[in-house]
Amino acid sequence: MLNAFTSDHAATLQAALPDLPLKPAEPRYLEEPRGKWVGLPTFVAAPRSTQDVAAIVRFANEHRIGLQPYGGGTGLVGGQLTTKGPEPLIVSLENMAIIRAVYPQENTLVADAGVTLETIQNAAADINRLFPLSYGSKGTAQIGAGLAVNSGGLNVLRYGMARDLCLGIEAVLPNGDILHGLKRLKKDNTGYDLRHLLIGAEGTLGIITAAALKLSPRPTNTATAFLAVPNPTAALELLARTWDTAGEVISAFELLSGSGFDFLREVFPDVRQPFETPPDWSVLVEIATAGDTDPQAILETVFAEAFDADLVTDGLIASSGQQAADFWAVRETIPLANRAIGAIASHDISLPLSHLAEFIDTTHQALLDIAPIRINCFGHLGDGNLHFNVYPPVGKDRKEYAHVAADISRLVHDRVVERGGSFSAEHGIGRLKTADLAHYSDPAKLATMRAIKSALDPNGIMNPGAVLP
Ligand SMILES: Cc1cc2nc3c(=O)[nH]c(=O)nc-3n(C[C@H](O)[C@H](O)[C@H](O)COP(=O)(O)OP(=O)(O)OC[C@H]3O[C@@H](n4cnc5c(N)ncnc54)[C@H](O)[C@@H]3O)c2cc1C
Structure with a gap:
């Protein structure tokens, strides 16, 4: 049974860690992007070091306090908000936001958990490398949280999920021990890989404090096309043909339905739309290459052949960086338009x-x-x-x-x-899908998850109510 975090606890914790930023939580820590839940009013601690995170976790164990890990607050399944039960202490990673080291020769980088994706992308660009994990919330969403939920986004097709981009992890385990796992190795078969246990655990098995990340070569040439297709079957056939022609260099292949364009027109009329009459179905394709390979030529070939085969009925290949950015703005604004329209249910x-x-x-x-x-x-x-x-x-x-x-x-x-x-x-279980997890999961998987949770977090202090309530 957990206790609520009270102002007495705040005073005791502050006395033990005088430099710890600790204050009543402002509303932004209690809200989430879709406005579905409101978090319990409580305190937020924003530690500046892994040692302080460990001290907080030990304090929480001693006093049986729940801890709510918090990144940028952009999660879409309520994992970052405690909505019922005793008030937890929110642990925000916002003050752990330093890129600790960049290793150009290795194509790796080590970052604190609180660094945003955009900052990591920029740090990689500074050494002519690519950090491909990207989504609409990249300016706010943090890498520690991205790993905690094993986020996906726009480039998974080519580069994989967050899990695939992480070589090592530093974390504070539920007993307060620091897991020193910041190895920058591709090959390290030395027993259970605890990195992969923490990735996707949504803060229920510990707080990620830093990560060693894999960078990729930065493509030098990019081509982007918006192609209208008659239906999803044609879109899939087009994907197969693009694979045949372009191989591994497809960076993104996004499907859009006509409703997305309608919603944009309704709530974001200033967003420039690619088609005069929105097609029922379309795809946004991006091909990115290095060296002499011309992605524009590849897309032109794909477009022409698909047009002849009636797989594409209309389309545009971006003729400038601005036009490509306009195409992506359409894709990235659709989630915002969805929110403005208001879904009955999202899946x-x-x-x-x-x-x-x-x-x-x-x-x-x-x-x-x-x-x-x-x-x-x-x-x-x-x-x-x-x-x-x-x-x-x-x-x-x-x-x-x-x-x-x-x-x-x-x-x-x-x-x-x-x-x-x-x-x-890609969004995780959080608090939204706990019943689905219990309903649809393989019983052996669920039993193993519960065994791991109770072995590592016997007092149930880590993100109580999320994933396995
Ligand atoms: C406009 C928009 C577009 C999006 N697009 C995508 C998309 O394409 N793909 C995708 O996968 N997601 C997408 N998301 C969802 C969201 O941005 C990601 O899940 C993101 O990784 C959450 O990061 P955050 O820092 O905001 O985390 P938060 O929302 O603060 O936290 C998310 C979860 O991680 C836990 N957590 C946070 N930090 C840590 C830590 N250091 N250690 C352990 N646990 C921690 C929290 O307790 C919570 O359970 C989108 C969201 C928005 C608003």
């Missing part, structure tokens, strides 16, 4: 590629039997990852459909799992 799912097109079509039909909804289905097609979000009809408020939200999500997730897919592709 971050993944499926084997061979099931995707059939899933999109038949699930849309099945949902229409529940209510006259609209769907904005978009996402990282190359990774089989769709954001399959369900909205009220034009002019209606999502609140009118609140009573069917659970039925909608159950139907979507049932159909995903039946096809060998995942009900949480």
Whole structure:
């Protein structure tokens, strides 16, 4: 049983760590991007060192206080907010925001957990390297949190998830021990790889304080195209052909539905749209190469051949960096437009590629039997990852459909799992999907997760209520 973190605890902790920034939490620590939850009012500590994080964790064990790890607060599954139970202490990594070292010769970099993705991307660019982990929240989202949730984003197709970009981790374990795992090695088979236990644990098995990260060669030439396709089946065929022609150099292959363009027009009319008449389906493709290989020529070939094969009905290849940026602005503003419209239910799912097109079509039909909804289905097609979000009809408020939200999500997730897919592709479990985890998981997996949690965190202090409530 945990105790609430009180002002008496704050005074005791402050006396033990006089230099620790510790204060009542401002509203920003208690809000989240979609406005679904509000965190319990409490205190926030923002340690400046791994030693201080360890001292906080030891204090929490001694007093049986829950700890709420907090990065940039952009998580979409409520993992960063404690909404019920005793008030925890929020541990924000914002003051641990230094790039500790850059190793150009090794293509690695070591960063504190609180460094934002954008800062890491810039540090890599400074030595002519690429840190490819990227998503719309990159200016605020932190690397420690990105690893904690094993985030994905726009370049997974080519470079993998956060897990694939991490060589080593430093973390404070739930007993207050510091795990010194900042190795910069690709090969290190020395027993259980605890790095991979902490990655994706969403702060339930410890607080990540720093990471050693893998950098990639920086492509010198990039080409970007927006191509209208007749349907998702054609989009998948186009993906296969692009792979055949371009090989590993496809950096992104994003699917967009006509609803995304409609939503943009409705709430962000200033965003420049690529097509005069928004197509029902389109893909945003990026190819990035180094040396003499011309990505523009590759895209032109793909476009021409796909057009002849009726896989593409219209399209634009960006003729300038600005036009490419405009294309990406469309893709990156869609999540904001979605939020402004207000979803009845959102789903971050993944499926084997061979099931995707059939899933999109038949699930849309099945949902229409529940209510006259609209769907904005978009996402990282190359990774089989769709954001399959369900909205009220034009002019209606999502609140009118609140009573069917659970039925909608159950139907979507049932159909995903039946096809060998995942009900949480990249955003994690947090507090949003704990019931889904319990419902859909393999019993052996769930039992092993519980055994690991109770072995490492017997007092249940780490992110209580998240993942395994
Ligand atoms: C506009 C927008 C676009 C997005 N696009 C994508 C996308 O394409 N792909 C994607 O994967 N996500 C996306 N996200 C979700 C989100 O940005 C990522 O999950 C991101 O990694 C969260 O980082 P954060 O620093 O904001 O973490 P927070 O929200 O603060 O925390 C996320 C989780 O990590 C835990 N945590 C935080 N720091 C640590 C730490 N140091 N150690 C242990 N646990 C910790 C928290 O307790 C919480 O459970 C998007 C969000 C927004 C708002």
